[in-house]
Amino acid sequence: MINWFEQYHSPEFVSDFPKTQTHLFDAENGIGADLLIENLLHKLLCENVTNDKQPCNACPSCRYLIDEHPNIRLIDNNPELKSDVITIDQIRELSSFIELASTSEHDKKIIFIKNAHYLTSSAANALLKNLEEPPNNTFFILLTSNLHKILPTIRSRSTIYKLTSPSKVQCEDFLKEKHQEAIKFLDLAEHKPFLAIQMADNKELINSILKVFLRGKSFDMMDVNENLLASGPQFFVDLMQKWIVDLAQFKEFKTIYYFKNLQDQIELISNQLSYKELLNFYKKLIEYRRLSETTINKSIALDNLMIDYKRIFV
Ligand SMILES: [Zn+2]
Structure with missing residues (x-):
């Protein structure tokens, strides 16, 4: 369980990450889980991690956007097709990327699957094969807002993190510094601060x-x-x-x-x-x-x- 507030003020969590190769984050949409994960991915690939083991945010690797980084494959349901599935073909396409995985500590490969509950059962089973014996320096990061829809066999192979949603007071404190105007939209956004920001914008x-x-x-x-x-x-x-x-x-x-x-x-x-x-x-x-x-x-x-x-x- 990671308290929402700690996501932004918990350098320990980022510095310890990762102890295993497969990670499953369970969080409601709109509370900023993707930002936390982006920070973790940058830390994993950073060429110049700081003394307190945080990403430097300045090296060539840190300057890449997550979806453009050559060492990251981002998988999501296809928003252009407006489809609510992640297909087996999307998972199969990963195999050449995974097979090329290097043993070098400085050449980590990361597969980041957003909305992992959209994996079809055949896609989830194909993914499971990769999770059973992940190559060295290859990491699987899954994010879902619907944990019970994740295959139990995938769950059992993952380190699971429950990211708690913020309280109204936590939202207000956070937005006071980040986006004052979004505070007015908190009720409408059901206390999801990043949805409130989208609404204010x-x-x-x-x-x-x-x-x-x-x-x-x-x-x-x-x-x-x-x-x-x-x-x-x-x-x-x-x-x-x-x-x-x-x-x-x-x-x-x-x-x-x-x-x-x-x-x-x-x-x-x-x-x-x-x-x-x-x-x-x-x-x-x-x-x-x-x-x-x-x-x-x-x-x-x-x-x-x-x-x-x-x-x-x-
Ligand atoms: Zn860096």
């Missing part, structure tokens, strides 16, 4: 989306266009799901979780809301989320979704 987009939502059934379809999807359909759906949850919660219990600063406006439109239609719409939203990961025409799907949104108001 997209605040104009969020405002224009909320402006449409707040008009209730009288929003103008002219305002519904691809601009609303500027940060991707997932970002839009995520925001809308939270919006619908708040509308439903306010209608039933007069409570608001995500959009507390919009309480007055929510109160104004809540009289027009049909609770039953809200629940129906929530189901459609889940379907839209699934569709938006495929290659359908995103703007037509968005139009249809917003036409359905009108129906929650009576």
Whole structure:
């Protein structure tokens, strides 16, 4: 268990790393696990590790981006295909990289698998073969937000680190120095500080989306266009799901979780809301989320979704 705060203030963890060759990090998205791991990978490959065993951040190796470093292979689900799988072909392609693994201490090879829960079972089994007898100086680093979806045989071969999520106070302390404005987005980001930063950086987009939502059934379809999807359909759906949850919660219990600063406006439109239609719409939203990961025409799907949104108001 690594307390979230220690991720940024625990040189011991970085300096001791790694004791074994296969590591599995379990962390929620948006809490900065990828940054911690990038630091570890830089440390592993650094040509000039500092006296306290931290990466120097200046040598040629440290200056590479993780996904461009010749000694690192980064594997992730293919975001261009919007697919939620890591295929067996992606794992097979690693074999030439692994076979070339050198015995030299200064020529470490690292395979970094993000979203490891997206490994298909055949891909996971192919990976397992590599984990059973990893060549010298070859390291496997896996990151997942869904530990129970990782093959038990992979788990048993890994050193597992549970990265805890930060508390609200930890988030605020961290963001005070890093990104003051993101503090306002912490509720909306469910206390995930890096998601809050992404939201703060997209605040104009969020405002224009909320402006449409707040008009209730009288929003103008002219305002519904691809601009609303500027940060991707997932970002839009995520925001809308939270919006619908708040509308439903306010209608039933007069409570608001995500959009507390919009309480007055929510109160104004809540009289027009049909609770039953809200629940129906929530189901459609889940379907839209699934569709938006495929290659359908995103703007037509968005139009249809917003036409359905009108129906929650009576
Ligand atoms: Zn370095």
